[in-house]
Amino acid sequence: MGIRTLGRKGWAAVGVGAALAIVIGVSAAAAGSRPAEEHRTVATAGFSEESSAPATPTPVVETSTVTETEAVPFAAKTVEDANRDAGTSAVMTAGVAGVRTKTYRVTTTDGVETSRELISDTVTKAPVDQVTSVGTRQAPAAAEPPAQAPAAEAPASCDPNYTGACVPIASDVDCAGGSGNGPAYVAGPVRVVGQDIYDLDRDGDGVACE
Structure with a gap:
């Protein structure tokens, strides 16, 4: 059995196919790993944003x-x-x-x-x-006390020890019509209000020449 060798054109075709296969493999590997990295990045960013926002309380x-x-x-x-x-x-x-x-x-x-x-x-x-x-x-006016009549002053010629009749001031006075010999007389009755200096009230009842 003989071995067939490729000509120059055959090796050229093999070289191009191998290179294309290598490029496709690398691209597929890159494409298979890149989406996983992007997915992890998005998920991590989303978690950080949700956990940092505070909840707003509802007022009561x-x-x-x-x-x-x-x-x-x-x-x-x-x-x-x-x-x-x-x-x-x-x-x-x-x-x-x-x-x-x-x-x-x-x-x-x-x-x-x-x-x-x-x-x-x-x-x-x-x-x-x-x-x-x-x-x-209105309260009634207070009644004024009745004016007292001024005491009658005995005439200067009458003795103030007697009232009711004027007993003259003399060296001696006797009751008129009596047994006295004067020289002055008084017709009674005479009330003794002081001292019976002329002894006209013989019975001592306060009234002389009765």
């Missing part, structure tokens, strides 16, 4: 009803009282404050109040007015 909004009360001041008035002396007064009815009730709708966001709306405003307890009685009665 709540609505509630709140009731508050406040005092309602009372009024003060006065009335005239003819049975009370002018310039005096007294509280007849004590004042009492009332109560006002307000209801609000309150909205909070994450525990912080963000709005408040008044939905009811009512006076739940009415105030009581304070009443003061003021006197108008």
Whole structure:
């Protein structure tokens, strides 16, 4: 059996085919490995972006009803009282404050109040007015004590130790119509108000020359 040798053209064709096969193999190897590298790179980049973005919390909004009360001041008035002396007064009815009730709708966001709306405003307890009685009665004028008549002064010629009749001032006075010898006389009766210097009241009952 003889060996056939290739001619120059045959070896040329074999050389071109071998070179083409080598190029195709290298390209296939490169193509087979490159997609895996690109896939890993994309997957790694995607994981980094998702893990670094923080989650946004949802705010908690709540609505509630709140009731508050406040005092309602009372009024003060006065009335005239003819049975009370002018310039005096007294509280007849004590004042009492009332109560006002307000209801609000309150909205909070994450525990912080963000709005408040008044939905009811009512006076739940009415105030009581304070009443003061003021006197108008005029007190009667105080009666003046009666003027005392000035004591009648005894005439200068009458002895002040006696009243009822003028007992003259003399060295001696006797009751008229009696047994005395004067020199001066007095007609009684005479009341002794001091010292019986002339001894006119003999019986000592305070009345002389009876």
